[in-house]
Amino acid sequence: MPLSLLDTFRVLASFDPPRGALKGAPWDEYVDWAIAQGLAPLAAYNLEYRLGPTAAPEWARDRLLAVYQGSVNDNVMKLVNFKQVVDELQGRKLVLMGSAAFAEALYPHIGFRPVLELQLLMRRMDVDGFAGFLSNHEFRPDSVPAHSGATKVVTDGRTSVSLYSDILGPQRREQALGIIDRAKPMKVYGPSLFRADLEDSVLLVCLEHARQGYDVPWLSFIDLRELVTGAKWMGGVYSRPLDIPALLARAAEWRVERALYTSLSIVARLFPEAAAEATAALPPLRRATRELLDRTVVGPISTPGQTSALRGLERVRRLLTGQ
Known part of the structure; x- marks a missing residue:
């Protein structure tokens, strides 16, 4: 067959x-x-x-x-x-997120996970200072609109770097600072670079999915699969079971329970071997909400080869991000 x-x-x-x-x-x-x-x-x-x-x-x-x-x-x-640029930077706490943080922590070979851009989270007061630091290394403001709420985007013509501060929105600055406080050192990039904690990384991936209306490359669902299952191949910083109570508590604080439910449900459908771990971390939404998300988002997005956008994309974004 x-x-x-x-x-x-x-x-x-x-x-x-x-x-x-x-x-x-x-x-x-x-x-x-x-x-x-x-x-x-x-x-x-x-x-x-x-x-x-x-x-x-x-x-x-x-x-x-x-x-x-x-x-x-x-x-x-x-x-x-990037390492050459930031290796000797002192006195900052910059959190590398997304593909650049995942390529060597979740994948057996760094080439398996394309890095299209660099994404960094930092305190608001550090954005201009770090952008100025990068300007000394030929990074200039990018002409394209800021990506997914980035405070500033710079590029050297080869690599785009998105700088975030209020990544959870202006109403949740305290929760965004919590991501920075919990971040773990990335010593390979010097003393100022960190990566988001496991539970924060899961939620940030789900939030990105929701903000993009799930118009994201399927590679992102492999990222989430490996985060949810504890990066079993790597033996690194993400190679541990999820702290599900902490995950669900933060999801409620960030108001991203619907995005978490949707992204984990997609992972459970795409990867049967990850279904148990993904299902165990689902937030307790109302039955009507679960059925709506399953029908309007989870089912369509879990079908490969689909090229049409989700109907009512802005409504879907608002629903998933609690707006």
Whole structure:
């Protein structure tokens, strides 16, 4: 029986894919979709080094492998350059979030997780100072609109850096400061760089999903899968079980319970092996709310290959972010 696009995704998004599981895979459909969703690097590695050269047609392997090689080079360039810039910065507490914080903490190889931009959270009073510091390294204000509420965005023409302060909105500045206070050191980037705690990282991913109306690359659901299941392959800072009471308490404080429910429900549908951990962390929403979210967001978003936007996107955003 031919594999579905979802079946193919599950195999190639695994860190330990089963051999012989791709017979009849829809390669014509999968390859372009996977590249657009940021999945190509991990898929290419699995095809070349885990599943063997006969698992996919040569043209599919070649296209995915080219993206993988480009991702490795691009990630190394961005992250090494950033390290050189911030390595000796003293006296600050800057929290690296998103793809740059996840690439080496959640994935067995840094090239598996493309880093499109750098995102940093800091106290409001530090934004202008850090932007000025970056200006000494050829970073200038970006001409594009600020991403997802970033206070400031700068770029050196190769790497975009989004600087956040009130990431939870002006009414929840105290909770945003809590993220900074709980952050863990990232010594590889010097004394001023930190990464968000595990439970905060889960909620920040879910909040980003909601603010984007779930128009996000499927790679982000792999990020969330690994956070929820304790990054079992890595033995690092995120390799522990979720503190579910703390997670749910913070979700209530941030008013992101609906976003948490939605994102975890999508992960449970996409990855059967992560369903138990994801379901255990679901917040206790009213039944009517759960059914609405399942029908209008979870079901449609969990269908790969869908290209149309969710109906009533602004309403969905407001519903999910508690606005």
